[in-house]
Amino acid sequence: MATQQGLHLLGAEGLTITFGTRTVLDDITLGIDAGDRIGVVGRNGDGKSTLMRLLARKEDPDAGQVTWRGGTSVGFLDQSDVLLHEDSVRRAVVGDMAEHEWASDPKMRDIASGLLTGLDWERPVGELSGGQRRRVALAKLLMGDHDVLMLDEPTNHLDVEGVAWLADHLKRRWKSGEGAFLVVTHDRWFLDEVCTLTWEVHDAVVDAFDGGxxxxxxxxxxxxxxxxxxxxxxxxxxxxxxxxxxxxxxxxxxxxxxxxxxxxxxxxxxxxxRDEVQLKKMATARLGKDVLDLEDVTLSVAEGEGESKTLFDEVTLRLGPGERVGVVGVNGAGKSSLLRLLDGRTEPEGGRLKRGKTVRTAILTQEVDELRERAGMRVHEVMTEDKTVFDVGGKEMSAGQLLETVGFARSRQWTPVGDLSGGERRRLQLLTLMTGEPNVLMLDEPTNDLDTDTLAAMEDLLDNWPGTLIVVSHDRYLLERVTDHQIALLGDGKIRALPGGVEQYLRIREGKEPAPPVDGRRYRGESSASATPAAPAAAPSPGSGAAGAAAAAASEAGSSGAGKASAAKSGASSSAQQRQAQKTMQRVERQMEKLSARRAELHDQMAAASESVDLEKLSGLQTELNGIEAELAEAEEAWLEASEIVEG
Structure with missing residues (x-):
């Protein structure tokens, strides 16, 4: 059904609802017009889903009313399972429509290929996993012709590719100024990609903001x-x-x-x-040079009667101290299995896991199993089982202060673990892992059940964490925020570097770009020589002071790195190479000090320019700052390469 541009579609006046003694929404008045693309954000429990259910007329308010314009069709995706389990996937999605009817509709074909690829359409809904049923419910809703879509956590159970498809679908679904949608999600990339309005639900009120x-x-x-x-x-x-x-x-x-x-x-x-150089220095001190290496590893999993699927086929992955790696991949490609291999929970069929002597791993699973045996303990008691004071980014924090950073108010800290919500258990699970002082932390879909404020707090904690970090997630904002590079599992048994990050992965999956070649010898954080190279940074002009000198020192250290690789073949660096590397480290450190001092000057100058609102000067300063940052990164890498030679 086409809607006129700007037409008022539905509204709420004086909405109030109370659960027990707590007022969740108090005298709320708002409306949705044709063309609105609204994202709803707020802390868990503040009433986002309640607001949507009231607007969708799935729940009645204690006071106030919701009105829909006559003839307006509203489609609603609830978090609960509303499908009939005895129906087949086909019947649940397209009802009694003949195949030629729905298959001749481009929109329906696109939805089917975007959400239901790989599903058996004749299989009963009750036999599907929770994630598969969620996809079926979303496909069923999108197949309909609605003026307004209300989607409660639609990105749950979607991988990176699925989230990108849904964003594209919503942007193309209606013409500009027609239709409307309201979406509750913690996926910040998705909110920025599709929304032009944001509603924040907090303290029983709703505040509106322009933009994503x-x-x-x-x-x-x-x-x-x-x-x-x-x-x-x-x-x-x-x-x-x-x-x-x-x-x-x-x-x-x-x-x-x-x-x-x-x-x-x-x-x-x-x-x-995060200060990457300082973190890597700390990580090297805690971990040594060797961390975790998978060497020529092969792993298969059972799939059906007498059949198996190869997840990894003679793959090699080397992780160094302080590396921060994001993992993306198609469903079933082995992302969680990769973490279990690195953690030593799964034994490979071929090859081996080489583990550094000082390595202590911790893995955040999707199941939150670690807290089940502590269900009768209170949150504060769990945090203080081993100690009461924690070092976070060089600052001492009590258990109570640390819990408050991820949203546990003082009163909530004395709640039994068994009474916590899913998001609260997730937060506590992550905190207990990090405070156990591992030096290799692996996170498997850590954003599940977390709101945007809690995600920001969690990322703040991870910024100051100095160990090696491996993150599996469909949340591309998180991956780009807390990791320095990404790798891909494309379902062919190999591991590939992604110099272009998540965008490159999506282009590969869409067939717009070939998969980068596999370096069979190794993969170590940065893209291998055989991978698609990233665009080179602009070279500094000759005689550009500290910047040019640092670039020259970095180049010299890179040459020393080549010598290091040659020496590695014979087992160790020579004394001459070590002396040269020591000189390079000292030279690069001096240049890094000059670059850092210039960076501080630029920050001061930008602060002054912002007070006078001198946009032209700000732009020029930002360009110079970007160049300084790039040269600092290059010098830092040179220092690290030289330090490895010195350590022999």
């Missing part, structure tokens, strides 16, 4: 800064998130809809989200 997640983050920071001192801790998390949005990969691709002067004024005093 990036614009909302800025606006909320401005509101909090001007509104109340008691919001200071929450504001600092928002400011740190802004620093990432301004400097990181998402800011280059999602075109945040906020003013550059306001953004710069807010973030010019925020430090980099």
């Amino acid at each position: 997640y990036a614009a909302y983050t800025l606006a909320r920071a401005e509101r909090d800064r001007a509104a109340a001192v008691e919001e200071q801790k929450r504001q600092q998390l928002v400011k740190k998130e802004l620093a990432w949005l301004r400097r990181g990969a998402p800011a280059r691709t999602t075109k945040p809809k906020f003013r550059i002067d306001a953004a710069t004024a807010l973030i010019n005093d925020v430090p980099e989200h």
Whole structure:
């Protein structure tokens, strides 16, 4: 059904609802017009899903009313399972339509290929996994012709590819100014990609903001800064998130809809989200040079009667100290199995796992099994089982303070573990793993059941964590935020480097780009020589002072690195190579100090320019800062390569 541009479709007036003694929504008045693309955010339990159910007329308010314009069709995706389990997938999705009827509709074909590829259409819904049933329910909803779509956590159980498909579908589903949707999700990339309005549900009210997640983050920071001192801790998390949005990969691709002067004024005093050199130095001290190496590993899993599927076919993966690796891949390609191999929980059929002497691993599983035996303990008791004071980013924090950083209020810290929500158990599970002082941390879909505020707090903790980090996730914002490079499992038994990150993975899956070749000898963090190279950074001009000298020193250290590779074949570096590497380290350290000093000067100059709102000067300073950052990264890599030679 086509809707006129800007036409009012539905609205709520004076909505109030109370659960027990707690008012979740209080006197809420709002509306949805044709053309609205609305994302709903807020902390778990603050009423996002309740608001959507009220607007969809799936629940009645205690006071107030919801009105729909006559003839308006509303489609609603609930979090609960609403499908008839005795129906086949075919009947659940297209009803009694003949195949030629739905298959001749381009929209229906696209939905089927985007969400249901690989599913047996004659299989009863009751025999599907929870994730598969969720896909079927989403496909059924999207097949319909609705004026308004209301989607409660639609990205749950979708992989990176599925999330990208859904975003593209929603952007193409209606013409500009027609139709409307309301989506509750913790996927921040998705919110920025598809939404032009954001509703924040908090403290029984709903605040509206123009733009997607990036614009909302800025606006909320401005509101909090001007509104109340008691919001200071929450504001600092928002400011740190802004620093990432301004400097990181998402800011280059999602075109945040906020003013550059306001953004710069807010973030010019925020430090980099993590000091990679310092973290790698700390990681090297804790871990040594060798961490985890999979060498020529083969692994298969049973699939049906007498059949098996090869997940890994003679793959080699080497992880060094302080590496931060994101893992993406098709469903069933072996992402979770890769973590179990690295953790030593699964034995390979061929090849071996080589483990450094000082390595201590911890893995965050999807099942939260670690807390089941502690169901009768209180949250605070779980955190203080082994110690009561923790070192977080060089600062001492009590168990109570650490719990507060991830959303456990003082009163909630004395709740029995068995009474926690899914998101709360997830937060506690991650904290207990990190405070157990592992030096290799593996996270399997860590964003499940977490709201955007909690995700920001979790990322803040991970920024200061100095060990090796491996993250499996469909949340591309998280991957780009906490990892430095990504690898792909494409279902062919190999591991491939992704110099172009998640975007490159999606292009490969869409057939727009060939998969990068596999380096059979090794894969170690950065893309191998045989992988598709990233675009080179602009070279500094000759005689460009500290920047040029650092680049020269980095080049010399790179040459020493080539010598190191040659020496590795014979078993060790020569004394001459070690002396040369030591000199290179000292030279690079001096240049890094000069570059760091210049970076600090640029930050001060940008702060002054932002006060005078000199956008032209800000732009020039930002360009120079980008060059300094690139040269610092190159020098840091040279220092690390030289340090490996010195250690022999």
